[in-house]
Amino acid sequence: MAELGPIWLTAKLAGVTTLLLLALGTPLAWWLAHTRNRIKPAVEALTALPLVLPPTVLGFYLLILLHPESAIGSLWVRATGDSLTFSFSGLVVASVVYSLPFMVQPLQTAFAAVGRAPLEAAASLRASPLDAFASVAVPLSARGFLTASVLTFAHTVGEFGVVLMVGGNIPDETRVVSIAIYEHVETLRYADAHVLSAGLLAFSFVVLLVVYSINRRFPIHAV
Amino acid sequence: MPSETLELDVTTRLGAFDLEATVELPLDGITAVFGPSGGGKTTLLRTIAGFENARGYIAMREEQWLDSSRRIDVPPHRRPVGCVFQDARLFGHLHVRGNLRYAARRALPRGTTVDEVVDAFDLGPLLSRPVAGLSGGERQRVALARALLTNARLLLLDEPLSALDTERKADILSYLETLPVPMLYVSHAIDEVALLAERTLVLADGRVRAFGATREVLERLDIQSITGRFEAGTLVLARVVEHDAQYQLTTLDVDGQRIVMPMSARLAVGELARVRVRARDVALATARPEAFSIRNVLSGTLIDLVREEDSPFAEALVEIGDQHLRARITRAAADDLGLSIGQGVYALVKSATFDDSPF
Numbered sequence: 001m002a003e004l005g006p007i008w009l010t011a012k013l014a015g016v017t018t019l020l021l022l023a024l025g026t027p028l029a030w031w032l033a034h035t036r037n038r039i040k041p042a043v044e045a046l047t048a049l050p051l052v053l054p055p056t057v058l059g060f061y062l063l064i065l066l067h068p069e070s071a072i073g074s075l076w077v078r079a080t081g082d083s084l085t086f087s088f089s090g091l092v093v094a095s096v097v098y099s100l101p102f103m104v105q106p107l108q109t110a111f112a113a114v115g116r117a118p119l120e121a122a123a124s125l126r127a128s129p130l131d132a133f134a135s136v137a138v139p140l141s142a143r144g145f146l147t148a149s150v151l152t153f154a155h156t157v158g159e160f161g162v163v164l165m166v167g168g169n170i171p172d173e174t175r176v177v178s179i180a181i182y183e184h185v186e187t188l189r190y191a192d193a194h195v196l197s198a199g200l201l202a203f204s205f206v207v208l209l210v211v212y213s214i215n216r217r218f219p220i221h222a223v
Numbered sequence: 224m225p226s227e228t229l230e231l232d233v234t235t236r237l238g239a240f241d242l243e244a245t246v247e248l249p250l251d252g253i254t255a256v257f258g259p260s261g262g263g264k265t266t267l268l269r270t271i272a273g274f275e276n277a278r279g280y281i282a283m284r285e286e287q288w289l290d291s292s293r294r295i296d297v298p299p300h301r302r303p304v305g306c307v308f309q310d311a312r313l314f315g316h317l318h319v320r321g322n323l324r325y326a327a328r329r330a331l332p333r334g335t336t337v338d339e340v341v342d343a344f345d346l347g348p349l350l351s352r353p354v355a356g357l358s359g360g361e362r363q364r365v366a367l368a369r370a371l372l373t374n375a376r377l378l379l380l381d382e383p384l385s386a387l388d389t390e391r392k393a394d395i396l397s398y399l400e401t402l403p404v405p406m407l408y409v410s411h412a413i414d415e416v417a418l419l420a421e422r423t424l425v426l427a428d429g430r431v432r433a434f435g436a437t438r439e440v441l442e443r444l445d446i447q448s449i450t451g452r453f454e455a456g457t458l459v460l461a462r463v464v465e466h467d468a469q470y471q472l473t474t475l476d477v478d479g480q481r482i483v484m485p486m487s488a489r490l491a492v493g494e495l496a497r498v499r500v501r502a503r504d505v506a507l508a509t510a511r512p513e514a515f516s517i518r519n520v521l522s523g524t525l526i527d528l529v530r531e532e533d534s535p536f537a538e539a540l541v542e543i544g545d546q547h548l549r550a551r552i553t554r555a556a557a558d559d560l561g562l563s564i565g566q567g568v569y570a571l572v573k574s575a576t577f578d579d580s581p582f
Contacts (some may be wrong), residue, residue, distance in 0.1 A: 120274055121312035123299040125373055126329040132300075139316040215569070 005172050008194070011119040013176060014086070014156040017095040021103040021152050022145075024096065029107035030133070034116075048105070050098050059165025062094050066166065086168045091176075094166045095156045102151040110144020111137065147211055154207040157200070227251065229377065229405075233279035235291065241267045242429040247424070250377070250405040255437065257410060263429040264409045268379040271407070272306050273299035283377060303331060305375030305404075307383040311362040313354040313382045314478070319365050320350040321433065324463035326372035334374035343398050344368045359386030367395070371402070377521065378406040379475050384415070393489060417441060417499045418460045438497075442547050456501035457549045463490045472574070478544025482519040484577040504576035505550035507539060508569040519572040521548065525564055530554050541570045549570075 032044060050058060064075045076084045084090040114137055122132035138145070160178040167174030169183060177196050184193035208211035229248040233243060242263040256264045270277045273288065273296070281289040288297045312324050316393075323337050323346075341347055349357065357365065367383050369404055384392045396419055399406065407543040410416050416423055416437065423440040425433040433440045438458045461475035461482060471486040475496065490496050511520060526547075527540035537557040539550040548570045562568070 076473065100429060117308070117312050120299070121306075121308065121314070122325075123274075124264075124272060124304070124306035125306075125326045126300050126331070127325075128300050129298075131329075136314060136316075140314075161345070 006175050006177045007199075009088075009174075010157055010176040010178075012091075013091055013095060014153045016092050017099055017156045018103075018149050018153045020096050021091065021099060022103060024146070024148065025100065025103035025107060029104045030109045030111055030137075032104070033111035035116050048101050051101050055098070055159070055161025056165060057160040059094070062090075062097065062162065066090055066093060079084050079100045084169060085166060085172060088167075088173055091163060091167045091174055094162045095159060098159055099152045099155045100134060102155045106144050106148040106151065110141035110148075113144075114140045135158070143214055146214060150207055150211050154204060158204065227284060229271070230280065230282045231271070232282060233270055233277045235266055235275045235277040237266060237275070240266070240429060242270065242426075244270075244426075244431050246424065246431055246434055248407070248424070249278050252421045253399070253406045253419050255408050255410060255416040255423040256426060257413065257416050257423055258426040258432070260411065262427040264426050266429070267426060268306070268381055268409060271377075272304050272379055273297060273302050294524055296497075303376040305323060305370035305373040305378045306364070306367045307370045307378070307380045309381045309385075311359075311363055311366040313369070314366055317354070319346065319352055319354060319357070322354065322365060323350075323372060326369045330357065330372055331374040331376075335371050337372065340368035340371050344395065356430055360388065360391065363387060364391075364395070371404075376402055376404065377544065378402075380406055381409045382411070383408075385412075413441070413456075414499055417497055421537070436460075440474045441499075442549065451569055456499055456504075457547050459498045459500055459543075459546055461498050463492050463494050463496055464568050465492060466490075477521065477525055478546060480521050480543065482521065482572065483574050485574065498577065500548055500572055501576065502538065502549040502551035505541075505548055506571040507541070507550050507552055507556075507560065507562070508571060509562075509566070511569050512571070516573075516575045521570045521572070523548065523568060523570055525562060525566045525568045527560055528557060528564055539568075541568055543570065 028043075028047070032040060032047075063085060064070065066076075068074060068077050068083050068085065075083050076082070076089070080089070082089060084093060094151070101162055118136050118140060119132050121127075122136045123129075128133060155177075155191075158178065158184070159176070163174065163176055164182075167176075167179075169175050169179050177200060181193050181196045181200075183198070224529060227250045229250055231248070232245045234243050236555065240261075240263070244263075244267055254266060258264055258562065266275060271277045271281060271288075277289060278291045279289060280291070283303075285513070287293075287295050288302050289295060313319075314325065317325060321339065327337050336560065341350065346364060346368060349361060354362065354365070363383055363386050367380070370378060370380075384395060392415075396415070400419065408416075408420060410419075420437045422435065423433070423437040424431060425440060438460070442457050445493050459477055459482075461477045464474040464481070466473050466475050466486055466488065468486070472483050473486045473490060475484065477582065484498065506517075507525075508520075521541075521543050523541040523543035525539060526542045528537060529539075530537045531554070535553050535555070537552055537554045539552060539557070539562065541548045549572060552562070
């Protein structure tokens with residue numbers, strides 16, 4: 001029987017990452033959708049980098065950036081007494097970077113599709129920009145939020161290379177499903193590998209099915 | 224006493240287009256903003272509302288909304304204006320009722336209630352409908368109701384009734400006229416302007432071409448090229464004398480002279496009406512003609528005659544009492560009749576040329 005530990009850890013990592021990215025990715029996507037600033041393409045390129053970089057490259061730089069002697073890493077150690085490498089916290093940081101485009105891009109598309117017109121209408125009805133964002137832009141982008149969250153969650157579940165580089169393989173700390181499968185195969189425990197792999201395969205298919213169904217019935221762009 | 228005006232001295236650049244407007248608009252009743260498309264009408268309204276990146280000065284009743292020299296630029300949601308956009312811009316995630324409540328919840332204190340506008344615009348049957356299924360005319364009615372609910376101190380209406388049928392439009396126009404709030408009303412329909420607005424501002428190529436009392440503005444020769452040749456005409460103030468139900472005609476009195484037009488039951492006897500007469504529907508005679516089908520013969524004085532070079536036409540302006548009629552005749556006819564300024568003439572208008580609903 002497959003272990004529940006890696007499954008629970010994977011779900012926790014994906015859930016925390018999705019929530020954090022909702023908080024961080026929303027303002028970034030909003031800014032990208034509305035700015036006329038010249039640095040916009042550069043920010044878009046940076047946001048999309050995790051899509052094309054090998055996870056090992058990303059993981060390597062994160063390792064350099066987060067290890068306990070680095071500026072960020074030592075600050076974290078001093079603040080929490082815990083290391084950012086080979087720990088759950090470090091995995092969360094890495095996943096946020098790694099899954100960033102999966103949150104930002106659908107949201108940016110949704111915000112751009114809503115456009116300025118409904119926001120101007122809200123302003124003409126005396127809604128402040130923040131009020132207009134919450135009462136008009138968010139509900140009109142609801143499908144975008146759903147798509148972005150589901151994709152972010154699923155992509156974090158499917159992460160492997162970055163986890164291996166930054167987190168290693170520590171049970172209940174960094175040993176997520178993809179790492180567990182890798183170890184099962186290394187140690188020739190194919191039956192266990194089968195169970196987890198088939199589970200991930202089914203999960204990923206269902207997630208994508210949901211996303212495509214949402215987008216068919218309710219295109220992200222609003223009325 | 225603060226001045227009851229909206230003071231504008233603004234420049235708004237939009238790519239290759241720029242709007243430059245310096246004008247002081249009295250804040251009572253309806254001011255029409257008229258002109259060809261692309262002339263800057265919408266940009267002017269958006270500048271006043273604060274949606275464009277404008278430079279200059281805007282103040283309403285001496286409350287400054289924009290003063291670039293002092294870095295004042297009040298954001299749109301803090302300017303006490305209500306807008307009806309050309310494309311209605313209802314919120315797709317809310318039903319009609321939700322759209323109205325959205326405005327009511329954020330409204331300035333005191334004034335219009337949801338029940339009032341629902342009643343005035345006949346929105347009862349639409350309240351629980353999603354906006355996606357509404358027709359163009361229904362959307363415009365909801366948008367107008369929503370804008371009124373803000374209790375704004377100035378309404379900016381960008382062709383708010385373009386999708387409505389004539390009858391509904393007449394209802395809503397007469398309701399708008401009863402409202403105490405001043406309005407800027409963009410329209411490309413000159414008959415609507417003539418009927419509705421005390422004042423008219425003509426915009427073309429981003430510049431103010433004329434501003435003043437509607438009757439005077441629509442008479443001005445120099446805006447002819449802007450208002451379009453076949454729309455050129457004048458507004459005549461006339462008092463309703465009687466309706467003839469048998470012949471379906473309404474008789475009106477123009478400074479002591481009678482005109483007859485197709486019956487319009489909307490007008491009450493004794494009421495003052497504005498009738499628009501198109502220049503091309505007016506013929507001129509130097510003697511009173513008899514025994515012919517044209518019902519309206521108005522005697523007056525020729526006060527202006529412009530012969531258009533390289534064109535078969537001439538434009539004549541005839542004074543009738545203290546009102547004016549414009550006549551578009553051929554240059555050849557003007558020469559044959561030997562027309563000269565100051566001469567007495569008769570202006571002939573076929574009753575049938577009045578629009579079905581000139582009001």
